[in-house]
Amino acid sequence: MNPFRLVRPRSLADAHAVLGADPRGTTIRAGGVDLMDRWKEGIDRPATVLDLRTAAAAEDARALASLSATATSLAVGALVTLDALAETPLPAAFAAVRAAAGQAANPAIRRQATAGGNLLQRPRCWYFRHPDLACLKKGGSRCLAAEGNNRYNAVLGGGPSYIVHPSSLATALVAFDGHAVVQASPGRPKEIPLGEFFVGPTERLDAETVLRPGEILLGVRVSAPAGARSAYDAVRERRLYDWPLVEAAVRLRVEAATLRDVRVVLGQVAPIPWRAREAEAVLEGRRPTPERLAEAARAAFEGARPLSDNHGKIAVGRGLVRRLLHQVTGVPLPA
Ligand SMILES: Cc1cc2nc3c(=O)[nH]c(=O)nc-3n(C[C@H](O)[C@H](O)[C@H](O)COP(=O)(O)OP(=O)(O)OC[C@H]3O[C@@H](n4cnc5c(N)ncnc54)[C@H](O)[C@@H]3O)c2cc1C
Incomplete structure (x- = not known):
């Protein structure tokens, strides 16, 4: 580990002052789970570490630590822990968000890790x-996974890098309309639609979101149509201490026996949380018959281009989407 300066800001304004003085040399620490791993792996060598958690109690930082919900809206502060998100009863519309937070990693990590x-x-x-x-993504000339061991890499939207987006929470949140709330300096924060917040390797190699050095993510706000239901689940090779092989979130509502406002999102299969628009189109405005749900699950992976070792993600993902669609529509799975 390199020598570094640890700063514990007492307010958001303090945090901005430190970031503003050296945006590239300062790294924000929240729960520290990922940052510590990257540091040990030599990916990051921060000169200054800014522990954002010490700002949370300040008047100007309220949004960072707050969690609030109505039947159709949810606001999650960036410093809310995964555990708190999973343990807070949320309206049915946001069941997917709660499930994603509650299934991520393991209990010890969830108590420390933040949204x-x-x-x-x-x-x-x-x-x-x-x-x-x-x-x-670290300045090399090619993606080593493309021709290497790519069992866990992208089957959709890959190239020139074939990483998959690692965040379970992102998979669930992208199933809703919403914004990331970002602040570059004290004052009015900007809102970035979630659909534009996560970016793949054709847009950026040095990060997976549009967030720039010096900017603070204050939180995320999402909304759901009245009467919406949602569900999330993941398939893992091991039940504990493991990342999902494939995960998915589904949101929809049923109106006069017809599916409306359908959203299907896949995780761990693409460099960004992946909207399965073909699956959504199969379902929107239609009756949820078992055949239709199976067709949508197949369509979710339309256009998939598996690498040498990851064909299996497609069958596993289709099975997961089909199961979630049955769960959220209430249509029994055929025996
Ligand atoms: C065994 C294991 C299994 C796991 N399984 C899963 C899983 O199933 N699903 C899943 O999603 N994750 C999983 N993870 C990853 C884990 O959930 C993340 O590492 C954790 O959520 C990161 O949160 P943190 O608060 O510790 O982030 P930190 O490590 O503190 O920060 C992560 C990055 O975000 C930046 N940052 C943090 N907060 C802000 C902010 N407010 N504004 C700007 N920048 C900020 C930091 O600078 C850093 O670059 C697993 C990890 C382990 C070790």
């Missing part, structure tokens, strides 16, 4: 994480 840090964690690809390898 903001979860959304901003870096990819888990082992080539990216290896201290001695220069993959494309």
